[in-house]
Amino acid sequence: MAKGNILNKIFASGPLILLYYLSISEIDANLEKLFEVFSLNLQIIIIYFWIIKRPNLMGAGHVFVAGFINDVVMGFPLGISSLSYLIVCFVGNYVRNKSVNTTIASDWLTFLIALLFANLLFFSLLNNFSDVAISYEKIGYNTFFTLFLFPVFWFLFNLYQMSFIGSQDA
Amino acid sequence: MSVSRDDFSIAFRSALLQRGATQKFSIFSLIIVALVVFFLDVYGFTVVKTARSFINDVVYRVTYLASFPTRLFPGINQGIASHFNLKKENEELREVIERYKSLDLNLEYISNENKNLKKVLDTENVQSVSNVVLAKVLVDRNSPFLKSIIINKGSKEGIIKGMPVTQNKYLVGRIVETNYLSSRVLLLNDLNSRIPVTFDEKSTQAILTGGGTRKPTLLYLPEDYQFTEDITVFASGKDGIFNAGTPIGKTKENGEVELFVDPNQLSFVTVNLIKPSKEVF
Numbered sequence: 307m308a309k310g311n312i313l314n315k316i317f318a319s320g321p322l323i324l325l326y327y328l329s330i331s332e333i334d335a336n337l338e339k340l341f342e343v344f345s346l347n348l349q350i351i352i353i354y355f356w357i358i359k360r361p362n363l364m365g366a367g368h369v370f371v372a373g374f375i376n377d378v379v380m381g382f383p384l385g386i387s388s389l390s391y392l393i394v395c396f397v398g399n400y401v402r403n404k405s406v407n408t409t410i411a412s413d414w415l416t417f418l419i420a421l422l423f424a425n426l427l428f429f430s431l432l433n434n435f436s437d438v439a440i441s442y443e444k445i446g447y448n449t450f451f452t453l454f455l456f457p458v459f460w461f462l463f464n465l466y467q468m469s470f471i472g473s474q475d476a
Numbered sequence: 477m478s479v480s481r482d483d484f485s486i487a488f489r490s491a492l493l494q495r496g497a498t499q500k501f502s503i504f505s506l507i508i509v510a511l512v513v514f515f516l517d518v519y520g521f522t523v524v525k526t527a528r529s530f531i532n533d534v535v536y537r538v539t540y541l542a543s544f545p546t547r548l549f550p551g552i553n554q555g556i557a558s559h560f561n562l563k564k565e566n567e568e569l570r571e572v573i574e575r576y577k578s579l580d581l582n583l584e585y586i587s588n589e590n591k592n593l594k595k596v597l598d599t600e601n602v603q604s605v606s607n608v609v610l611a612k613v614l615v616d617r618n619s620p621f622l623k624s625i626i627i628n629k630g631s632k633e634g635i636i637k638g639m640p641v642t643q644n645k646y647l648v649g650r651i652v653e654t655n656y657l658s659s660r661v662l663l664l665n666d667l668n669s670r671i672p673v674t675f676d677e678k679s680t681q682a683i684l685t686g687g688g689t690r691k692p693t694l695l696y697l698p699e700d701y702q703f704t705e706d707i708t709v710f711a712s713g714k715d716g717i718f719n720a721g722t723p724i725g726k727t728k729e730n731g732e733v734e735l736f737v738d739p740n741q742l743s744f745v746t747v748n749l750i751k752p753s754k755e756v757f
Contacts, residue, residue, distance in 0.1 A: 331542040345620030378535040385514035399491035
């Protein structure tokens with residue numbers, strides 16, 4: 307029984323561990339060697355999905371710290387990734403409060419809003435208050451691929467949720 | 477109508493302020509904290525700078541350890557492949573050694589000639605590049621927005637902002653952030669990178685501009701300039717940061733430059749401890 311509890315806790319921490327690992331490690335979803343324009347913000351997909359489905363597994367404090375670590379590793383001004391991740395959390399929370407049943411289509415649509423708000427804040431702060439120049443083309447591609455691949459990760463995370471955590475929605 | 481507005485404001489407030497059973501902070505409070513940290517960092521308060529430098533050193537080390545598995549698997553593959561190619565590799569290396577031996581004989585003659593020519597040109601005050609620091613690449617995270625690497629040497633070794641970074645004498649980038657035990661190198665293909673360069677027999681001057689893509693581009697060229705392929709591009713040294721004559725890459729017909737060093741394949745680099753003659757960044 308106790309062993310089962312520990313396993314359940316480990317599985318439940320899976321999304322959070324993945325979020326931290328993606329933020330701190332060299333692993334990136336930027337396959338520019340294969341396809342130059344491809345880049346993906348997987349952290350935002352993870353945060354949004356789990357905030358909508360299982361908010362108790364994705365605490366805002368953890369999201370803040372993961373963003374903070376991401377800024378240090380990427381060389382961005384501190385707090386900027388945290389802000390954009392928290393905006394995603396906020397939109398996710400709002401959608402969860404307003405909706406009873408979610409489908410992949412509704413999640414995809416609302417994810418577009420979360421992604422747009424998060425990226426808008428991220429790049430407007432970076433452009434107005436920092437010396438770091440960013441290519442708008444890259445932002446566009448990043449936003450497009452993140453949005454485009456959301457359903458793929460939605461299915462994967464849903465599968466993980468049903469297999470290891472439980473099928474009940476939040 | 478008013479019911480719908482109430483509904484909106486309740487959901488909005490709840491999303492911003494409500495804390496779950498296991499959550500210690502509301503999103504609103506964390507947004508405020510993140511904003512404060514952001515502005516303190518952007519406006520460069522000394523306390524935040526010092527704290528950031530310390531956090532950077534710690535996080536970079538953890539990142540290096542956390543990325544160990546991602547380095548291990550390609551390493552195993554390469555190890556197996558190289559084991560089977562040992563004989564062939566040995567023969568190739570012998571050939572390379574022979575070639576280097578013959579080059580070495582020419583080198584003394586060329587360096588003597590170079591010294592004499594410099595005397596003629598009265599340019600003996602060229603800065604020495606003998607003072608270099610070899611550094612290992614700790615983190616090479618391939619961001620879509622910023623092209624930079626983190627190396628394991630920092631201000632402890634005398635590294636300061638603006639110092640040029642090379643690999644096998646080829647220019648790789650420059651230092652843009654220093655911590656006590658680590659530094660960040662801005663690569664030549666980053667969008668923020670601008671290097672004055674010179675090339676071809678007319679010593680054409682241009683600015684090598686990174687675009688966030690693999691190959692940086694030559695800008696600010698003379699009017700109607702026609703590109704020729706395979707012309708070596710050198711740093712002109714006009715910015716007082718890079719050594720004049722440091723090779724960078726070869727030109728392409730479309731004005732891009734194929735770098736001698738692949739920015740995605742860096743393991744060790746050398747930092748030239750030359751104090752830039754003006755402040756950078």
